[in-house]
Each structure stands twice: as structure tokens, then as C-alpha cells.
Amino acid sequence: VQRCIIHQLRNSFKYVSYKDLKAFSNDFKEVYHAINEEVALEKLYELKEKWGKEYPYAIRSWENNWEVISPFFKFPEEIRKIIYTTNIIEGLHRQFRKVTKTKTIFPTDSSLEKMLYLASMNVVKKWTQRYKNWDRVLSQLMIQYPGRLEEYI
Template identity: 50%
Template sequence: MCWGSIWKGGAIFWVIGEGAKFWLGVISALKGRGVEDIFIACVDGLSGFSEAIQAVFPYAQVQRCIIHQIRTSLRYVVWKDQKAFMADLKTVYKAATREEAELNLLNLTDKWGGKYAIAVKSWENNWAELSTYFDYPPDIRRLIYTTNSVEGYHRQLGKVIKTKGAFPSAESVRKLFYLANCDITSDWTMPIPNWACILNQLSICFKERVTI
């Protein structure tokens, strides 16, 4: 497994590892490198990840990836029901407010909970982290509801090592990833849409923690 953290001007790669202890080391390393605070952490539900984040950054809010959650849910729904199930599920994660989403989740449970208990329970059991984005305006929601952007970055890294037979050491993998990172990030020329507006929204949402 390879996991990486990236930001403008830098990247860190961990070549192998998973679990709460591993993630705690990853998050602690980020803090040691100068990350002072995390407002919102977007995660994909890996075991121990959320706990590690909040152990190091106790005020961080966690948003679980909606796209990953949808894919997980559909594994437990037979193909002929997936279209109808998704139509009802969209009323949950595309709701305008948390209250509307929770009402629609109750309706989803009433309609599908008996037939697809695992799929529905996965939303109920993880609702606290799945619903964080409802606390923010639409521009911020679009940034935090999915981890697809970093998943795309990881896929590009995966292409670099896919055709290689073996590596003599973990360090050789890191060097290859570094070169690939330089190539990938050279194409990142477009700013995030409405970024100035988003910064102002964040400064209001986290006014006691934002320094300008």
C-alpha cells in the first residue's frame, strides 16, 4: 500500500502500512513537519484513520467520503434494485439541510431497511462523519464531500509503478514517486473555483482559529 499527503509545494509518501497505530504515526509526522491545525479532514473510512486525526488534532472535523460510502452501500443491493435505491439515497446526500437529509434517511430506512439492512445501516452507523458537510455553505461542501481528487492523484502514482517488476528498497519507490509528483503537479495550474469566497467562508466558520 502507498499513501501520500500532498499540498502546494510538497509531498510525503508512506510506502506501506494501515491501522490506527500507522495512521497515528502519519498524522503525528504531519504535525511535526509544521501542520498547526486541521479544520476539516476528508477521509475514506479506513480503519483507525478518524481516531488518529482527532487524537493529534482534537478540534478537527471529519467528513467521510460520500462517493466511497455510496459504492460500499451498492455492494449489498442487487442490481435490479440499485437504480431505485440510488434515487432514494440521493435525497439523503443531496439534501439542502441536515434536517432534510435525516428525514430522508428515515424514509430510506423505512423503505429499504428490511430488504437491505447492511446498506442502510452503513449510513446510519456512520452518519456523524457522513453529514459534516451539511454544516457548511455549498462552495465548501463541494470541496469536502469526496476524496476523489486525492484518489485521482494516487491512481496517477499507481501507473508509474504498475509496469515495474520489483524495487530494491522502499527508498527507491519514494524517489520514483517524487519524480512522478513533480510531473503530476506541474499540470496543476488552475485555481480552485471561488477560492477567495471559500477563504472568507472558512474565516467565518473557524474565526477563532484563522490567522490572517
């Protein structure tokens, strides 16, 4: 089950009629652009009041997965834009499957770890996308996770 913001939105939109999709998606922006979890939950309830009778399944997934989605709101806006979707992680996992699917068994756990490490090194070479305001993102991550990033900078 994919529970990132993008996949939650796509799941919700498939239950909404095309004629209402634009208005519904504009209203939903207030939920995932909210400044914190409390405001986001409040906006979700407002959205449910407005659209809940007409499209109950579009909102139910958010309510059912709120505990998994809510940590997203603990991050500043700059970081949220990066973790908005799980596509990067899914791409990495796809590359891991690609290199391991031809092998039916590995002699040791260490050999599997080495193969995955080498695959990750090849994948990292392809990561060339630059993020807007990366300096602010990096400083926010250093505040959020003290002591974890200093040795890599």
C-alpha cells in the same frame, strides 16, 4: 476505512440489486443533498423505511458512520461539492508513499518533513483543476474559518 460520501455510496450500492439501483440511488440523493444534518438524518430514516427491509446492509454503513459523515452537512453546498470525496487527499498520500517507500530510515524527523514538503510542492504543481464559483467557495471558507486564509490571499 474510507468514510467520504462517495465511498459510503459505493459501499451501499454494492448491496443493492441492479434492478433497484437507479431508484435507490435517486432516493439516496435526498440524503446527501439535504440542506443540513437534521434533514439528512430524516431523509435517511425515510430511506430506511422504504428500502431497509430489502437492503438493510446498504443503509447500515451510513448509520454506523453517521458521526463521521455528519460534519459534511455543516458546510454550504459550494464547499460540499469539493469535499464530496477524499480522492485528492488519497492522491497526495499516494505521492508521499511513493517518495518514502525507497527509504527505509530517515536520519532525523526533519529530513522526513523536508522530503514530504518537497513532494507536496511537486504535487501542488499538478493541481490545475478549476472549481466552479471559486469566489463564493473562498468567501464561505473565510466565514467558516476566520483568520486562517487571509495571509494566503
